[in-house]
Amino acid sequence: MRVIDYAIKGQTVHIHVVETEEDLLDFESFILANQSLLAHDCETTGLDWWNASAGTFRARLWQFGNARESFVVPVEKGDSFRGAVRWALRTARRLIAHNGTYDLHVAEECLGIPMEELAPKSWDTKLIAHLVDPRAVKEDGPGLKLEELTKHYICEVVAAEVKGSMTAIAKELGVKKDEVWDSIPIDHYRFLLYAGMDPILAFRLFKILIPKTPVRSRRRGLISWEHRLAHITAKIERTGYLLDTKYAQEKASELAAQQKHWEEVARHHGVDNVNSNAQIITALRERGVKLTKKTKKGNVSVDDEVLTDVGIPLTEAIVKAKKAGKWKATWFDRAIAAQDPDGRVHASVNSCQARTARMSITGAVPAQTLPAGDSYVRHCFLADPGHVTVSSDYGNMELRVLAAFSGDPTMMDAFHRGLDLHQITADAAGVNRKAGKGTNFVVCFGGGWKAIVEQYGVAEAEAKKAVKAFWETYPGVKRFADRLQREARQAGYIYTGTGRRLPVDRNRIYSALNYFIQSTSRDITARALIEIDRAGYTKYVRLPIHDELVFSFPRERVRELAEKTARIMEMTIKGLLIPVDSEIGEQPWGSVLDLEASKH
DNA sequence: TGGATCTGCACC
DNA sequence: AAACGGTGCAGATCCA
Numbered sequence A: 001m002r003v004i005d006y007a008i009k010g011q012t013v014h015i016h017v018v019e020t021e022e023d024l025l026d027f028e029s030f031i032l033a034n035q036s037l038l039a040h041d042c043e044t045t046g047l048d049w050w051n052a053s054a055g056t057f058r059a060r061l062w063q064f065g066n067a068r069e070s071f072v073v074p075v076e077k078g079d080s081f082r083g084a085v086r087w088a089l090r091t092a093r094r095l096i097a098h099n100g101t102y103d104l105h106v107a108e109e110c111l112g113i114p115m116e117e118l119a120p121k122s123w124d125t126k127l128i129a130h131l132v133d134p135r136a137v138k139e140d141g142p143g144l145k146l147e148e149l150t151k152h153y154i155c156e157v158v159a160a161e162v163k164g165s166m167t168a169i170a171k172e173l174g175v176k177k178d179e180v181w182d183s184i185p186i187d188h189y190r191f192l193l194y195a196g197m198d199p200i201l202a203f204r205l206f207k208i209l210i211p212k213t214p215v216r217s218r219r220r221g222l223i224s225w226e227h228r229l230a231h232i233t234a235k236i237e238r239t240g241y242l243l244d245t246k247y248a249q250e251k252a253s254e255l256a257a258q259q260k261h262w263e264e265v266a267r268h269h270g271v272d273n274v275n276s277n278a279q280i281i282t283a284l285r286e287r288g289v290k291l292t293k294k295t296k297k298g299n300v301s302v303d304d305e306v307l308t309d310v311g312i313p314l315t316e317a318i319v320k321a322k323k324a325g326k327w328k329a330t331w332f333d334r335a336i337a338a339q340d341p342d343g344r345v346h347a348s349v350n351s352c353q354a355r356t357a358r359m360s361i362t363g364a365v366p367a368q369t370l371p372a373g374d375s376y377v378r379h380c381f382l383a384d385p386g387h388v389t390v391s392s393d394y395g396n397m398e399l400r401v402l403a404a405f406s407g408d409p410t411m412m413d414a415f416h417r418g419l420d421l422h423q424i425t426a427d428a429a430g431v432n433r434k435a436g437k438g439t440n441f442v443v444c445f446g447g448g449w450k451a452i453v454e455q456y457g458v459a460e461a462e463a464k465k466a467v468k469a470f471w472e473t474y475p476g477v478k479r480f481a482d483r484l485q486r487e488a489r490q491a492g493y494i495y496t497g498t499g500r501r502l503p504v505d506r507n508r509i510y511s512a513l514n515y516f517i518q519s520t521s522r523d524i525t526a527r528a529l530i531e532i533d534r535a536g537y538t539k540y541v542r543l544p545i546h547d548e549l550v551f552s553f554p555r556e557r558v559r560e561l562a563e564k565t566a567r568i569m570e571m572t573i574k575g576l577l578i579p580v581d582s583e584i585g586e587q588p589w590g591s592v593l594d595l596e597a598s599k600h
Numbered sequence B: 001t002g003g004a005t006c007t008g009c010a011c012c
Numbered sequence C: 001a002a003a004c005g006g007t008g009c010a011g012a013t014c015c016a
Helices: A024-034 A079-091 A100-111 A115-121 A125-132 A146-154 A156-163 A165-173 A177-183 A189-212 A215-219 A222-239 A245-268 A277-286 A304-310 A313-337 A397-406 A409-416 A421-429 A433-444 A449-456 A460-473 A475-491 A511-534 A555-569 A590-599
Strands: A002-008 A011-017 A038-044 A059-065 A069-073 A095-097 A122-124 A241-243 A347-350 A360-363 A387-394 A493-495 A501-503 A541-544 A548-554 A571-573 A576-578 A580-584
Touching (some): A011 A189, A038 A079, A079 A100, A122 A222, A146 A156, A156 A165, A165 A189, A215 A222, A222 A511, A347 A541, A397 A475, A409 A421, A409 A475, A433 A449, A433 A511, A475 A511, A511 A541, A548 A555, A555 A580, A580 A590
Parallel strands (some): A011 A069
8 A cells, every 4th residue: 555645734644545455455444434424536537427338438546535534546447446436435424525516427427326326425515615605716715626725725835736736747748638637647646646635625625614604504404405406407417418410510511611601701801810809900900990999908899799880791701700610619519529429418517606606507518608599509409309398487587586575566566467567667767668678687787877878779868867767666676785785895795585695895886786686596496406306307307597497308298297397496485476487399499499489 | 738818709 | 876797618819
């Protein structure tokens, strides 16, 4: 047995590296002695756990530890090692992992332990860290990655020396960062140190973070609630989404042809690279075009709006070439490349990601950003064979949350009686409905008249009038916003009704209202997922998208299941219903959009 | 070669 | 008094 000693702030920790089958005896003793609470982690060849059955993905190391020592087991070396790890995972009564969803996928795919077996006894330090402080490093927060949390809560030196080491190792070995996990020798000293420290750090973080969790969050049961949710989104990831490969490939070639054509036109007009803003600026200036719009950093802007306004053949070609190229790469190429052996693609769902705890969906199915204007892209995602797509979304979720929690009588009355809230705002201000609608949304975002002007093309005077009228028409909202801002100013954070603590920046106190609305809305969707899981319907859920759930239901039961799940999703808050509308489509997700388009 | 930053664009 | 909230990703560019 090889032992690596390392010091955390002068305190020595021991990393035991299992090398032979005889070494497993000590490993098993350690597990038995620590089975009440064990941290664990695994190192793998990549992140594409869905390719385990294809053999291109495998687990290499599995590590277990407590605050002072850890064991590193080379699972790739053979069945006896895999068997020992399988036994350890099953023997542990409670497991801690950082971003443990990933380890659950790997345990299932590589060790054959169903996710459902480990999930109920798993704790995730990423989720607990989010409840303590959800802010990213760039927002002056601790961050949510293990390296960031180690730096913030444990020791800066350890974070840099250990968690930051794989980049340097890749460089020394002369491989790309993404490739180092597969190619690094299993007995590489600093790889073993990196791997062995992980459970030690996760264990320590758990002990540090649990007492820091807001009392209100704990009392409301948020810790276990978020864990249940994370396990549900893990199941959704595992199911994946069936890809219409033929359609995706057709569209990819179609876009490639368009891109090629429009790039040639642009080249003919003197722009070789349509993605180079510098070239575009030079070419337009040579033609005497005045470019006045500025980027956030004060540079010359040549975005879609500017180019469309210029309106010459060159700018038309640039816009079309850029769009074709980006759509091909972002939507179709990615999905095609990420298919598993069954032709399914697996999104990565971060169940508790944004400051407001909104989920984020990344990877092969960036569900939250798929073009929604038409079915062009969404058409490539299919309900299962014999199934159809159902999209169920909440109506006016954020405004209803605002109405319910502010208790504003005018707003509540409007929703209760099914009146048009946008028109009410418009009438109060003496502006058109578009301006009224813009005002309702912009106020929810913490914006002012300028935002209404920019986003909704409303005249300055109208926008100013509308904002003033909004606050006068809905005095309850004003009082609610003021209360939240006062709370934020005094404490530095607000609490939501679910007991979540949200930090509010001192120089952006106005965002308190939006944080409350956005976070509460997220929790309503999260509650729906938990209830849908309880009812046994998770297998039908394909994706959650903010205020919407996308399902794949068997065609012959679609009406019944759509109805049942919609009723589960619906929720009444302070007497106000947040209604759900289900759209039943055909097999492709895109068919739902086509249906909606044909209605209007 | 890869990281960091900027710009632009897709969404709720 | 007013205040645009939350994301992910591709490509260019600069820098070490």
